[in-house]
Amino acid sequence: MSSALRTDDNHEAAVSRPVAPIIRDDAEAIQVARALAPDLAAGAIERDQKRILPRAELDLFSSSGLWGITVPRAYGGADVSFATLAEVIATISAADPSIGQIPQNHFGVVEALRVTANEEQKRRFYRGVLEGRRFGNAFSESGSKHAGIFDTKLVRDGEIYRVTGQKFYATGALFADIIPIAATAEDGNAYLVFADPKAPGLTVTDNWSGFGQRTTASGAVTLDHVAIAARDVVPAYLGYDQPSANGPVSQIIQAAVDLGIARAAIADTIDFVRTRSRPWVDSGRETAAEDPYTIAAVGDLVIRLHAAEAILALAGTSVDAAIAEATEQTVAAASLKVAEAKVLTTEIALLAGNKLHELAGTRSTLQQHGLDRHWRNARTHTLHDPVRWKFALIGNHTLNGVLPPRHPWN
Incomplete structure (x- = not known):
């Protein structure tokens, strides 16, 4: 097996990583x-x-x-x-x-x-x-009216296209082998175009300064008349003009990240309480792990975690069904179930990050332990799309039969 990725019919420069194995199931x-x-x-x-x-x-x-x-x-x-x-x-x-x-x-x-x-x-x-090639991301823009508008422009230039604009929240772009870019073409529709990270006119800037998710390098991508081959232009708008699982797919991955944060925070809470925390003076217990209020709080965290895990698994099954047969109803069902998962994973990630310090005590805030990262990561990542809208989507469907709008955040 070759030690580098093939480039016989790709425009991207070769990368030095070994070819990845193919996972079978x-x-x-x-x-x-x-x-x-x-x-x-x-x-x-x-x-x-x-x-x-x-x-x-x-x-x-x-x-x-x-x-x-x-x-x-x-x-x-x-x-x-x-x-x-x-x-x-x-x-x-x-x-x-x-x-x-x-x-x-x-x-x-x-x-x-x-x-x-x-x-x-x-x-x-x-x-x-x-x-083993990695796609990055040059989708979101901090200067547009809202997240669904792309001011980045795609124009025809003879036999090629050129893309110009400014992107932010470009998670993965700094590490990418190929950067997909969302841009609005002359027909008014949104397209995905695939660019070499080293293409002239394309600049990735590592200027992410968020207090959480600090090493995602979710900075900026500047595009100055970057040349795009016609065969690297994909009509992304078709994924939302017709029923598809594209939106639920995007959202379920976000929910999974939050679930992982919650798992880590709860695991660190349990470990710290068992090994470092002291029992409260009025508890009459020998160890912090015997404190009845701490025990009850940990039980509450575990129940909420298990609920989030269960709904996330059901959401995955709903997404599978929407991919197998994409209809208005199957896609809506996937969006709604993923919305439920997003609510529960958001809530347990934030709660677990906060409860860690309450239950573990003051010494858990010491920098040497690095435990503050859980809440910072949860608070930062859960801001990607407002969970308050998930409640509204679910309630509007339940009460009025209204299907969720189709876009990357549903």
């Missing part, structure tokens, strides 16, 4: 993720505190074959259940949620290709994904 995907997680967890606190970008760890992650597990079987992939993908992302995010977040848009693009790309594009891009 759901059980193998989960097994690989669980085996990989301890290696990604090592050094996570130091990376967060010093903002050390996880380049080596990300190479390890993408070289594991996990970035290719949703490629359709017709193109050589395992096409795992989205319940499995959610578990994989949650497992990695419990180790380091910045690493867990980085491939979110990669998997979103893999699914978008299924719905909107032509056969040549599917064969070419899916082959690269299976070999």
Whole structure:
């Protein structure tokens, strides 16, 4: 097997990572993720505190074959259940949620290709994904009226296209082999265009300064008349003009990251209470782990965690059904179930990060333990889309039969 990815029919420059193995089924995907997680967890606190970008760890992650597990079987992939993908992302995010977040848009693009790309594009891009290529992200813009508007422009220039604009929240772009860019074409529709990160006029700036998810490098991408080959232009708008699971796919991965944060925070709470915390003076107990109020609070956290896990798994099954047969009803059902998962994973991630310090005590705030990262990561990541709108979507459907709008945040 070659030590570098093939480039015979790709415009991207060769990368030096080994070709990734192809994972064959759901059980193998989960097994690989669980085996990989301890290696990604090592050094996570130091990376967060010093903002050390996880380049080596990300190479390890993408070289594991996990970035290719949703490629359709017709193109050589395992096409795992989205319940499995959610578990994989949650497992990695419990180790380091910045690493867990980085491939979110990669998997979103893999699914978008299924719905909107032509056969040549599917064969070419899916082959690269299976070999270990990483898609980045140049979608969101901080200056547009709202998240669904792309001021970035795509114009025809003879036999090629050119894209110009300014992107932010570009998670994964700094580490990408290929950068998919969302842009509005002259026909008024949104397209995905695929660019080489080293293309003239394309600049990735690591200026992410959020207090959480500090090592995602979710900074800016500047595009100055970047040349795009016609065969690298995909009509992304088709994924929302017609029923598709593109929106639920994007959202379920976000929920999985939050679930992973919650798992890590609860695990650290239990460990700290057992090994370092002191019992309260009025408890009459010998250890903090015997404090009845602490016991009850941990029980509450575990119940809420299990509820989030269960709904996330059901959401994955709903997404699978929408992919298998995309109708107004199946896509709406997937959006609604993923919305439920998003509510529960958001709530348990924030609660677990906060309760950790309440139950573990003042010494848990010492910098040497790095435990504040859980709440910071949860608070930052859960801001991607307002969970208050998830309650409204679910309630409006329940009361009035209104289907959720189709876009990347539903």
